[in-house]
Amino acid sequence: MSYHGKILRINLATKEIKTEELSQDLAKMYIGGRGLGTKIFSDEVDPKVDALSADNKLIFATGALTSTIAPTGGRYMVITKSPLSSTIASSNSGGFFGHKLKNTGYDVLIFENKAEKACYLYLDDEKAELRDASHLWGKDSHETTDILMEEIGEKTAKVACIGPSGEKLSLISGIMNDKNRAAGRSGVGAVMGSKMLKAIIVSGKKKTLIDDKEAFKVAVKEKVKILKENGVTGQGLPALGTKVLDNIINSIGAYPTRNFQKAQYESVDEVSGEALVEKGYLVKNVACYACPIACGRLVTLPQGKTGEGPEYEPGWAFGALCEVNDLNTISQANFMCNELGLDSISAGVTIATAMELYDRGYIKKEELEKGPELKFGNAEAILYYVKKMGHKEGIGEKLALGSYRLAESYGHPEVSMTVKKMEIPAYDPRGIQGHGLGYATNNRGGCHVRCYMISPEVLGTPEKLDPQEIKGKPEWVKIFQDLTAVIDSSGLCLFTSFAMGAPDYAELLNKATGFNYSVNELMQTGERIWNLERQFNLNAGLTAADDTLPKRLLEDPIPDGPSKGHVHRLSELLPHYYEIRGWTKDGIPTDEKLSELGL
């Protein structure tokens, strides 16, 4: 089983709340989380919907293994149409909220329509109520969480909410839970803000039932052992968190610097994961629910400010990409993003875009209204403009729309390092060919976690591939995309895949659900989810022309370092990728493929 079999549908306009049954057949075909949420969403919502209109819906979906003892089994997914990329949006988060959400006895929440006044949802295993949130509107994510926790008075309750940036419909705003965990990407915070839904607080004690409890326990014990004994999940990630990557990616010459104008940063030692420890900022590791890895970082800065992170990507975005070498300021910018409810990757990349626009004279000094100059390397600027962005003040109005729309507004979209208008994270595709193909074909735009080819191409897991080789890469990309769809739908963390493979996920899912997936069936389920997302995007109006990378990455060779001279070879990779996907040369799934997948 491992599902409660219940969906809660909340109409924010009429305040009607009703419980519906979750079909087990649907659960088996789409697992849960990302897959199941996308299926429900695409059945109910016109792909051409205006993402910030009342007709868009907002789904919170737990996975089949969420709130079980499976390692990292505490994740949930937010599914909606993205106002940033106009694609399907599904944004994943850890912490403890997903676990407590499932404890309410519901697998999925569907928010419809738009509230007249700011509200929040209180949900436990006995009641569901929409309550007034006018006293919370304008508060940041930490204040909102503290106020709600005090009001509710239940110590084990958990909160997901938006900050001021989501309220103000910033297209790069996320949904924060447990204060510092984020369903960060795709602008899902703006959709929540457009519905005047400030927060969800969940409480409850309903346990997730397991099909074969004893066998599941044995399997879990074995998977925890695999994770503990693996060098990456047992040692590297616990010791340095995700920021172990700063030096790795910089050393191979794929560490985007100065808005992707360079691929190595001379000050990396000042801003790396090692520096976070050596400078004494790291207090301790932080783990999400049921996680044996504990990659999270609790950090206290010399001036006394405490928070979580930065993770590798936000640290890089505010650091190397803006050529800022002050780790204290970078950490503060990350804290601010968490409080304002901004996607910290997109926020950093957008500021780097603004810096290049300023550097080239497209943004004029007068427009900064006496604010700090948007010069590369100006640490003061990143804090100042993150705040402006979060509150949509002054030039922050434009920054809050993300990198692409910012650059486009000055007539220079080529300065924006985005795919499908979403900001590209911390790996230069010119130095890592398969990963670049993953960016170009990603169903939600510039995203690294739907196809983390860094594993084989850089880290060497499960085996080492040459990052500049293109032969065989489309096949790897397809496998990684399909497997990630399975992991996201299961409610587990992607980081388990450094040590675990498809048979491990199949075993955990089978013991928990009783569905008895073969490994092939499970991978085909991942492929079904990928194709469902693709269909949604095509019906929303996207085409093969959107499966691309910024011109700079396709035409301008990396100027220096180990990847010197390379561009991304997308045109050589994409046709074969379409072919092995069973899509036409225009990137459209064939009828045969759709029928094979039961779509």
Next chain:
Amino acid sequence: MKIQVKLYSTLRLNLGVAGLEIEIDKPVTILKLLKLASQQLNSDIIPELIEDGKIMVGTILLINGKNILHAEKLETMINEECEVSVFPPSGGG
């Protein structure tokens, strides 16, 4: 010739050393270089990187940014001044 060896991740944190310079008078394999580094550091770093004679999954050894797994692995020769980056098994973002 002088070889710059840079240590990262848990090696750097545990040893409290970011790197060292090794002087060699003739070409050596990277395995030999790691042994020389261990002697100079007074600490055997090999078990952190290599198991049963093989590079551990997740270990990254780079010569001027190029992974030795795409050259001659532990037998890759170092025959000119270069920078060697040493990462024990590491994670992702």
